[in-house]
Amino acid sequence: MTADFRLPAGGRIDRDSALRFSFNGRSLAGRTGDTLASALLANGVHQTGTSIKYGRPRGIMAAGVEEPNALVQIAEPFTEPMLTATTVELYDGLVADGLSGYGVLAAEPDPSRYDAKHAHCDVLVVGAGPAGLAAALTAARSGARVVLVDDQSEPGGSLLGTDDNLDGRSSDVWVRDVITELDTTPGVLRLDRTTAFGAYQDGFVLALQRRTDHLGFDAPSHVSRHRIWRIRAKQTVIATGAHERPIVFADNDRPGILLAGAARTYLHRYGVQVGRRLAVFTANDSAYLAAIELAEAGIDVPVLLDARQEVPPGLSAECAARGIEVHPGHVVTGTEGHDRLTDVHIGPFGGGQADTVGCDTLLVSGGWNPAVHLFSQLGGTLRYAPETGAYVPGESLASARVAGSAAGTFELTTCVEQGIDAGRAAVTAAGFTPAAEARVPVADVRAEETAAAVLWRVPGGADDRAFVDLQRDVTVSEVERATGAGLESLEHVKRYTTIGTAHDQGKTSGTVAAGLVAEQLGANLAERRPTTFRPPYTSVPFAALGGRDRGELYDPIRVTALHDWHVAQGAEFEDVGQWKRARHYPRQGEDMHTAVLRECRAAREGVALMDASTLGKIDLQGPDAAELLDMLYTNMMSTLKVGRIRYGVMCGIDGMVIDDGTVIRLADDHFLLTTTTGNAAMVLDWIEEWLQTEWPHLRVFATSVTEHWVTVPLVGPKSRDVLAALAPELDVSNDAFGFMTWQDATVAGIPARICRISFSGELAYEINVNAWCGLALWEALIEAGEPYGITPYGTETMHVLRAEKGYPIVGQDTDGTVTPQDLGMSWAVSKKKTDFIGKRSFSRAENLRPDRKQLVGLLPADPSVLLPEGGQIIEHDHLPEPPVRMLGHVTSSYDSAALGRTFALAVLRSGRDRIGEKLYVTKDDEVVAVTVTDTVLYDKEGARRDG
């Protein structure tokens, strides 16, 4: 079919262009400037699909975001579901299909780029229609920083869909002049194709900019397809216009039934006639203009039905002059046609002589709903205006004002005036002196002659075919069923019927539903609460919200200074918080199990090293540092001598372990603490919280130095030899450099701080150097250790080594419900200190219960069975019917090279009293017999730590 319905002239489309596209398998032609909907209508295609519940044919009803029917799925260039044909700009090669309420997500990753950008302004204007343009211009002339967003491909708003004149010239001229001035005024950011979809506190507005969709296959890949603008505005002017609402009647959903204003838009903006023979049904003056203008364009408009008894005299006369019969007090009572409207049944409102008019198109107008979404999102209250049957903004907000038809003003000159006023008020509130009063252009638009009537539906028809929400297929009958069931609140009716919950969020159905419910309840709409508008105003792709936080940028990856070395050695990594830590270094053909056994053996029998740089490190300086540490740790730190190191446990005020680590005393008033990798930030925050809020009198300063240092534990009986080779000036003997002491020395020419700390039970030196020199140190250690078979090991081996020694890991063997006593660490809890954080909680009855879960070791009866971490400990030798008494669970479980068997750590009720008992651990659908043991399974005497 050729473009039969494209008028020979008019519209804002490029008539020299020729775009090919495909819809529901049909090849069609359109023009640049078309939407998919206007191009379909130009080809005479109204029906886009069928309805979701009843499968009824449905066609294009609107010309913008309020469209309830014309949902489409884009197939080419990239699959995208649930778009409205009325908002898809046409491009060459577009392939789309109509949807019946459900779309299909793409099966492959979206190759497009999405991003976000922050913008700040004094005045944000939403909507570039007459009111918005006037507001933006006023603000810009006052010197304010202005952002103007508009969801259309070009500015003008409602003017794009009319032939209104301003100051005797086409309104185009006025729009062009305003835009030219805005675009040349510094501090103005104008964004087309940008929908403000959410308005929040403190002037924060989110907007979605569709930057390349209209370019179709020609969209450049380096340009983000969509951009989320995060706009922070001192003041916001909401000039978002209004949506026309229909009147509900029997069979009001056939293809060919459109909103009257949409028909004007298709005529003026796209040069498209929506039908050959049109009837018009209205309860207000605005649809007369549609009838008149379409008739002027040469289209047959036989009748206009006005539900009002009193019709506008001037407009009626103009209709008569164009051969349009105006029927006062008449309504549409039903329609005929299947894929397309064929006849309209008409009759007097309230009953009487019925008639039928043959026509392929029916234009309907039930009035206009201001787009109050953003105002409502900001917490603005809405007021029902009985004269227009619409919700309008109630009292104004301090930082947002509404102008134009969004405020319920539908007369063009007044809209512009309101825009100027809103612009002046906004700049004044933002601290500017408004520019001299701009002249208001005078519109030639015919003023409303007769007050609108509010008509939600034509009664007396087939209510089960009178559709309120076309997208959800909800009829008047269903609303009656809801109120009949006793539901009164609109929120309840909405949930009961699903009205307003579809993709269009009830833009054409919400107010009508409110009216119907009030009507059925005999209630006054003005006294009833409307439903709440929540973001987003229109649907926003998740890809756009995700933006560039995809792939390697999804979540920050923290790496140590030695990361590249680990990668080059083929290390497998594990995530610890945001850190990538080398988990093990598999050699050719090794799985993790084999690699870890080898690494463990090296640490216990030779020498091994690991990257422990991720450990949190906090520098603590001040005369009261020791006093603070005595409060922070359960054990006594003030007695620690300079040059020495002490292990410490930190608890919350509830007495539960929150972290552990070592404390190094560098000087009387200078300490260095280490924290677990995952808790570094938490512990620093914890210290600052106490220092700043409870004990500001303590003279202590805490500074994070985590990344300033690279930390390398050198572990194993041969570690002393390796260190001695690299630090010839250092006496590494046990007498000169004892356990839990530190020394500064030069290692491989690098200034280093070396600590005799062991997390494995083996002789070990933890070497700390400035991170810039970390790689040099590491490589020197590897080289010097080569004769001893030095082996890098990862976190998995570290876990096995420490577990063999019964050292718990906070966050793995603890879960926030474990006290130091539960861990068997009463030795680390000072009896001498009068107070420290957590102390008072230790004597709470709950914490003294003998049946608390305590840390123990578990040895599976079968030494080759690896217990699952998280496995429940029970007393039964089989899995009984639930409920099953659970005694605790496995927290760590490994295969040990040193023990030649598997083992586990677990928290177990009355665990220490159960040592020697035989219990069972669930594994898959079976139970595994285990013996409860002490936590220390290797080198109980601690003979190995000094080498």
Place this chain on the structure above:
Amino acid sequence: MQLIPCPWCGPREEVEFHYGGQAHVDYPAEPAALSDEEWAKFVFFRDNPRGPFAERWSHAAGCRRWFNAVRDTRSYELLAVYRPGQERPVTT
């Protein structure tokens, strides 16, 4: 994205802040002197009013300072912010 006015750095996006719970809950001078019940009240119990509530916040991603704020729990509006040690201002 709400703005929270740091008493030092000025208004910043809420993601820069950490919440610290109810303000003006002092660590007891002598925990050992408290009964289990009194101690539990300090450890576990906090107010949850509908309306103005004095809270502690930390400008975690900024100057890392703790401060107090009176926030209306109905509207999230911050009625006042003040530095530690300062009196809770009168808010309406």
Place this chain on the structure above:
Amino acid sequence: MTADITTRRTPLDGWTSRFAELAPAVRLTERPFRSQLTLRLRDAGRAAAVSRVLGVDLPETPCTFNRGAGPHGPVEVAWLGPDEYLVLAQPGLQRTLESALREAIGGTQGGAVVDVSAQRTTLALSGPRARDLLAHGCAIDLHPSVSPTGTCVQTLLAQTGIILLVRDADPAEFLLLVRASFARYLAAWLVDAGAEYREEPV
């Protein structure tokens, strides 16, 4: 065996060519190995002594920094908190400055000095699109009227914390300080953010 300057590694070692792809819309370079010290001052009366060491006054206004030159060459001193400053100086001065500053503040009675030179790395960012690049992930209003030359903010850029110094508001010239472990993430983010501006004629 000694570690000379050639064996030191900055967190963004090897990124120079990727940063160069951003030019000319954005110029991004790492300023490696700069001396950085955290200075905590309990005794405000010691500020003058600190100024004498640095040749620059401590910034009194929150979210600002001062720059100048003194006995130890060019120095920037940034306000990080009511009693907290970050001293930025030429490479190799951290030990000298640490002891000079500690003396100036009167030891730990007067405050604290910590060498944090390797804790963060420094990126210099300039060019006609530098401000746009930051606006993709930084919520701070960097308009010259709001963030003039001398502004220093600690905030978030993308998903990592940064210290941002406005060395010059117009034409835009920024310093970004980022924790060493986050440096590659931020570098990758910045390079990716610049994808669009690379293609633009300037």
